[in-house]
Amino acid sequence: MIDFEYHAPTSLDQVFGLLDQYGDDARVMAGGTALVIQMKQRLSQPGHVIGLRQVGGLNSIESTTEGLRIGALCTQRQIENSTLIAEDLPLLAKTFRKVATPRIRNMATIGGGLVNGDPNQDPPPALIALGASAVMTCKSGDRVVPLEDLFLDYYETDIHPGEVLTSVLVPPAPAGSGSVYLKFLPRTADDYGTVSAAAIVSKERDGTFKDVRIVLGSVGVTPIRAKDAEDALRGKALTDENIRAATALVKDAVDPLEDFRGSSEYKTDMAEVFARRAVEQAIAGIPAGS
Numbered sequence: 001m002i003d004f005e006y007h008a009p010t011s012l013d014q015v016f017g018l019l020d021q022y023g024d025d026a027r028v029m030a031g032g033t034a035l036v037i038q039m040k041q042r043l044s045q046p047g048h049v050i051g052l053r054q055v056g057g058l059n060s061i062e063s064t065t066e067g068l069r070i071g072a073l074c075t076q077r078q079i080e081n082s083t084l085i086a087e088d089l090p091l092l093a094k095t096f097r098k099v100a101t102p103r104i105r106n107m108a109t110i111g112g113g114l115v116n117g118d119p120n121q122d123p124p125p126a127l128i129a130l131g132a133s134a135v136m137t138c139k140s141g142d143r144v145v146p147l148e149d150l151f152l153d154y155y156e157t158d159i160h161p162g163e164v165l166t167s168v169l170v171p172p173a174p175a176g177s178g179s180v181y182l183k184f185l186p187r188t189a190d191d192y193g194t195v196s197a198a199a200i201v202s203k204e205r206d207g208t209f210k211d212v213r214i215v216l217g218s219v220g221v222t223p224i225r226a227k228d229a230e231d232a233l234r235g236k237a238l239t240d241e242n243i244r245a246a247t248a249l250v251k252d253a254v255d256p257l258e259d260f261r262g263s264s265e266y267k268t269d270m271a272e273v274f275a276r277r278a279v280e281q282a283i284a285g286i287p288a289g290s
């Protein structure tokens, strides 16, 4: 492990002061599950680590007029077990439950996972499908970034120098929608997905598709929204034929990296399969009478 100085500020003002003072030589740390590994592997070598855990006010889940506000320091376990999340956004509770093991989920935070920008993580596809945004705060104020725009490249996210991700805003799911997050785990139950897919679907009174959102994980350098497939479904009847034709378009949207979980070709095929299953299962989850 490299030498570094650890700071434990108790307010955001102190965090901003430290970020100002140490600039590029400083990194903030939330749960540390990603950063500590990156430091051990010398992929990141900050001289100053700024722990966020003692900063107050960043670990609550609140209901607002625009949806739920989830503090950036909420752990994955806290989100998985929150009554508010279970009632308002059950898709999120189910998604966070699929991350690794309880040991990781007890430490890892929603904010740390998002800024980390690993395209294999589970929460981003579900959060993007829900239309969530990240609140980036610096000493001069807040900047709201839709999660769809947050992920720029492999482990690269739209966070500016001096900013801290302070909360995640999640609007309610569309009325009468069904939703699902699927994680393809051919190896072990606590692995990262070989491919993953989140889908949220609602229907018009005439039985055609209304809202359709499909977001894929582990099939490119960022999470990928399958916009062509969504457009191909909107306004169409909920038939197997339409779903197959639309989700076949997913293959052109993805560009998976080959690794020990599979070749690029295999993951591309699986992206189509899991997009189709996700849409089918989201339809099955539409509440009766909607």
Ligand SMILES: Cc1cc2nc3c(=O)[nH]c(=O)nc-3n(C[C@H](O)[C@H](O)[C@H](O)COP(=O)(O)OP(=O)(O)OC[C@H]3O[C@@H](n4cnc5c(N)ncnc54)[C@H](O)[C@@H]3O)c2cc1C
Pocket: 027, 028, 029, 030, 031, 032, 033, 034, 035, 036, 037, 052, 072, 073, 098, 099, 100, 101, 104, 107, 108, 109, 110, 111, 112, 113, 114, 115, 116, 120, 121, 122, 123, 159, 163, 164, 165, 166, 190, 191, 192, 193
């Ligand atoms: C063994 C193992 C298995 C895993 N399996 C899975 C899995 O199956 N699915 C999955 O989705 N993930 C998995 N993960 C990844 C895990 O979800 C991430 O490591 C975790 O989300 C990172 O959160 P953290 O709070 O620990 O971040 P940290 O490690 O503290 O930080 C990560 C990065 O974000 C920055 N950062 C942290 N918080 C903030 C903030 N509030 N504002 C600005 N920057 C910030 C840090 O500077 C650092 O660059 C696994 C990790 C491990 C170690």
